[in-house]
Structures are given as structure tokens and as C-alpha cells.
Amino acid sequence: MTTPITDPPTQSALERLSKAGQPQTLRNCDLSALNFSRLDLSGWTFEGCNLSHADFSSTRLERSHFKGCRATGANFPGADLTEATIDGGDFSNSNFRGATLSSANVMRCKMTGTEMTEVRALDLTVHEVLFVMAAISGFSFKKSTLTQIDFSEADLRNCDFRETVFEDCLLQDARLHDCRFEGADLRGANLGGIQISDSKRYKGAIISKQQAADLLSQLGLQVF
Numbered sequence: 001m002t003t004p005i006t007d008p009p010t011q012s013a014l015e016r017l018s019k020a021g022q023p024q025t026l027r028n029c030d031l032s033a034l035n036f037s038r039l040d041l042s043g044w045t046f047e048g049c050n051l052s053h054a055d056f057s058s059t060r061l062e063r064s065h066f067k068g069c070r071a072t073g074a075n076f077p078g079a080d081l082t083e084a085t086i087d088g089g090d091f092s093n094s095n096f097r098g099a100t101l102s103s104a105n106v107m108r109c110k111m112t113g114t115e116m117t118e119v120r121a122l123d124l125t126v127h128e129v130l131f132v133m134a135a136i137s138g139f140s141f142k143k144s145t146l147t148q149i150d151f152s153e154a155d156l157r158n159c160d161f162r163e164t165v166f167e168d169c170l171l172q173d174a175r176l177h178d179c180r181f182e183g184a185d186l187r188g189a190n191l192g193g194i195q196i197s198d199s200k201r202y203k204g205a206i207i208s209k210q211q212a213a214d215l216l217s218q219l220g221l222q223v224f
Contacts, residue, residue, distance in 0.1 A: 004047075011035060137175075152192075161205075181205040 004025040009017065011034060017024050023043030030050045037057040044064050051071040058078040069089040077097045085105045092112040101121040107128055114134045121139065127147035131154050140160040147167045151174045159176075163183040172192025182204030191202075191211065 005029065015039065176201045186211070 004027045006027050006029065008029045008031060009026075014034065014036065018039040018041060021040070023045070024041075025045040025047065026049055028048045029046075031046075031054055032050045032052040033054060035055045036059050037055045038059060040060040041064060042060050042062045044061070045067070046065070046069050047067045049069045051066075051069050051074050053073040054071070054075070056074065056076045056079045059076070060080050061076075061084055062080055062082045064081065064084045066084070066086045067088060069091075071089060071091045071094055074091065074094045076099045077095055079096070079099045081099055081101050081104050083103045084101070086107070086109055087105070088108045090110045091114060092110055093114065094111070095115045096119055097115050098118045099116075099120075101119055101124050103123045104121070104125070106124070106126045109128075110130045111134055112130055112132045114131065116134060116136045117138060119136075119139060124144075126144075126149060128149075130150045132150055133153045134151075135155045136151075136159065137155050137157040138159065139156070141164045142160045143163045145165045145167065146169050148169065149166075150170045152170050152172045153174060155175045156171075156179060157175050157177045159179045161179055161181050161184045164181075165185045166187075166189035169189045170192070171189050174192075179201060181202045184202075184205040186202060186205045187208040
């Protein structure tokens with residue numbers, strides 16, 4: 001078992017540790033703007049670290065654990081985060097374009113403005129995440145249960161929400177063009193004042209009586 005590293009390692013030290021093939025724990029380190037690109041950091045733990053503007057492009061991060069990190073503006077394009085965990089912290093304006101997040105867990109964190117297009121994410125688990133103004137177009141949430149997710153003003157075009165269950169989620173002012181909602185349960189979603197003109201976007205979804213009443217009230221009808 002390795003001793004947690006608390007002093008910020010140099011770039012050369014990171015490369016040596018990566019080549020050693022032994023998972024490391026970095027705790028409360030300032031790693032901002034460091035270059036981790038293409039290193040093998042499988043199984044590494046980053047706890048309470050400053051990763052702002054760090055570069056993880058095409059980095060191997062399978063089974064890695066990010067706990068309570070500040071990673072605003074960090075770059076993960078093409079990174080492999082299979083079975084990784086992101087628990088807490090701030091990943092606002094980070095870039096995960098083209099990353100792999102299959103069987104990963106993302107929870108209790110802020111991802112405002114995050115770029116997540118072209119992400120491969122089979123069996124991804126997300127809950128209590130702020131995706132406000134995030135770019136997540138083309139993402140598949142099929143058969144997922146989404147709990148306390150804020151998608152306000154997010155770009156969700158072409159997302160697949162078939163058979164997805166929404167629990168205490170926000171979709172207010174999200175871009176939902178060409179999304180699929182067949183079999184989705186939207187009763188636990190705040191749709192931000194759904195309009196008749198928007199209703200066709202939710203074709204095949206399950207909505208609550210109150211949501212239905214809001215729609216029919218625009219036609220001058222009342223539901224009792």
C-alpha cells in the first residue's frame with residue numbers, strides 16, 4: 001500500500017510514478033495546469049486536489065477516484081475513465097469531449113458549462129450533479145435513473161432518454177431538439193413551464209396530472 005502524496009510532485013516525478021505502474025494517492029496537492037496527458041494513472045486517487053486547467057488528454061484513468069477536487073477548466077478529451085468515480089468537487093467548464101466514462105460514477109459535483117459531446121458512457125451513473133449550461137448533445141441516458149440532476153439551459157440535443165426515470169430533476173430552458181423520450185418517466189422533472197408547442201418533444205413519455213393540466217390549461221381546459 002502506497003503512502004499518500006501531499007507535496008505537489010514535479011512533472012518528471014509524475015512520469016516516473018506513472019511508469020512504475022503502482023496506483024498512487026495524491027491528497028490536497030496543487031496540481032493546477034500540470035500535464036498528465038497520455039500517462040497511465042489507472043487506479044490513482046486524487047483527494048482534495050487543485051486540478052484547475054490540468055491536462056488529462058488521452059490519459060488512462062480506469063478505476064481512478066476524484067474526491068472533492070477543484071478541476072475547473074481541466075481537460076479530459078479522449079481520456080479513459082472506465083469505472084472511475086468523480087465524487088464531489090467542481091469540474092465547471094472542463095472538457096470531456098470524446099472521453100470514455102463507461103461504468104463510471106459521477107455524483108455530488110458541479111459541472112456547469114462542461115463539454116461532454118461524443119462521450120462513450122455505457123452504464124454511467126450520475127446523481128446530484130449540476131449540468132447547467134453543459135454541452136451533452138448526443139448522449140445516451142437510456143434506461144437510466146437520474147436523481148437531482150440540474151440540466152437547466154444545457155444543450156441536450158439528440159440525447160436518448162428512452163425509458164429514463166427522472167427524480168427531482170430540472171430541464172428548464174434546456175435545448176431538447178430531436179431527443180427521444182419514449183417510455184421516459186418525467187413526473188419527477190421540472191420542465192420549466194412546458195408549452196403546447198414543446199409537447200411533441202416529449203412524445204411517448206409519462207407525465208404527471210399536474211404537468212398534463214398545465215398543458216391543457218393553455219387550451220382553456222381544466223383537469224379535475
